[in-house]
Amino acid sequence: MDVRSYLKSKIPEEELRFIPRSFDIIGSREKAVAIVEIPEEIYHRRVLIAEAIMKIHKNVKTVLAKRSPRVGVYRTRNYELIAGDPNTEVIHKEHGCYFKLDPTKVYFSPRESTERLRIARQVAPGDFVVLMFAGVCPYGIVIAKVQPLVKKIVAIEINPIAYNYMVENIKLNKLEDKIMPVLGDVKVETSKWYGMADRVIMPLPKGAQYYLDEAFNCLREDGGIIHFYHWAHEENLYDEAITIIEEHARKHNYKIEILNKRKVLPYAPRVYKICIDFRAFR
Numbered sequence: 364m365d366v367r368s369y370l371k372s373k374i375p376e377e378e379l380r381f382i383p384r385s386f387d388i389i390g391s392r393e394k395a396v397a398i399v400e401i402p403e404e405i406y407h408r409r410v411l412i413a414e415a416i417m418k419i420h421k422n423v424k425t426v427l428a429k430r431s432p433r434v435g436v437y438r439t440r441n442y443e444l445i446a447g448d449p450n451t452e453v454i455h456k457e458h459g460c461y462f463k464l465d466p467t468k469v470y471f472s473p474r475e476s477t478e479r480l481r482i483a484r485q486v487a488p489g490d491f492v493v494l495m496f497a498g499v500c501p502y503g504i505v506i507a508k509v510q511p512l513v514k515k516i517v518a519i520e521i522n523p524i525a526y527n528y529m530v531e532n533i534k535l536n537k538l539e540d541k542i543m544p545v546l547g548d549v550k551v552e553t554s555k556w557y558g559m560a561d562r563v564i565m566p567l568p569k570g571a572q573y574y575l576d577e578a579f580n581c582l583r584e585d586g587g588i589i590h591f592y593h594w595a596h597e598e599n600l601y602d603e604a605i606t607i608i609e610e611h612a613r614k615h616n617y618k619i620e621i622l623n624k625r626k627v628l629p630y631a632p633r634v635y636k637i638c639i640d641f642r643a644f645r
């Protein structure tokens with residue numbers, strides 16, 4: 364049963380259409396957090412909505428309402444605890460990987476699991492990967508599970524709480540020999556890996572473009588692959604991102620070949636998170 368059907372007999376007909384059809388559940392069968400966007404028109408019904416979610420999904424122990432867009436360098440948002448346990452730390456399972464995290468303190472989106480798998484399937488045996496903006500390390504962990512012959516993944520994250528979860532997650536998934544966690548700013552930290560990467564991943568649509576110099580510098584002398592994320596309006600999804608990439612490639616003396624361009628997820632009305640996978644070569 365969905366939340367709308369559950370609430371049919373409990374709230375007036377004209378309010379039912381505002382009940383959210385979907386929401387995120389982060390966690391496991393034992394303990395999960397639901398994150399829901401509740402329109403202002405039915406905000407006074409939030410506790411009923413939370414109770415309905417917890418009745419239908421028995422593993423959901425906490426319901427949070429989004430109270431801001433993602434903000435700041437850490438890309439976190441404000442939430443209101445509507446019902447349940449105020450301890451919101453969970454272990455999320457995806458593609459056989461475990462991610463321990465508190466969604467109120469770090470960025471994490473369960474909706475990006477397909478994208479993580481898509482990137483992981485492109486990684487080749489022996490690849491040296493620089494993973495910028497690593498968060499709690501979902502990309503790194505999925506990559507190392509899907510491609511166990513990856514040489515090394517250097518995973519850089521600036522939010523100390525996300526970094527601490529990354530360290531725990533690397534242990535939880537027994538990937539200490541594959542993933543090197545780094546706490547700090549990509550601008551500063553990447554210089555240690557200049558000239559070493561076969562592949563650079565840039566999952567920060569708000570601003571990845573300002574780190575493209577570092578990404579090109581990380582590539583091996585003869586080149587490699589970069590996965591570049593950006594936001595774009597649906598009327599012109601890829602031109603701006605490709606222009607930015609081409610300008611940087613010229614500056615760094617690389618030619619580029621676009622391997623793939625795709626809409627990842629909607630971000631705002633008519634605005635999408637996009638990804639461009641490209642090869643840089645001399």
Ligand SMILES: C[S@@+](CC[C@H](N)C(=O)[O-])C[C@H]1O[C@@H](n2cnc3c(N)ncnc32)[C@H](O)[C@@H]1O
Pocket residue numbers: 436437438470471472475495496497498499500501502519520521522525547548549550566567568
């Ligand atoms: C959009 S989130 C993606 C996190 C993770 N890759 C994931 O998919 O769940 C971007 C992450 O980059 C981190 N970040 C932002 N600016 C950074 C910087 N200059 N250096 C390192 N990390 C940064 C944020 O703290 C945040 O965790």
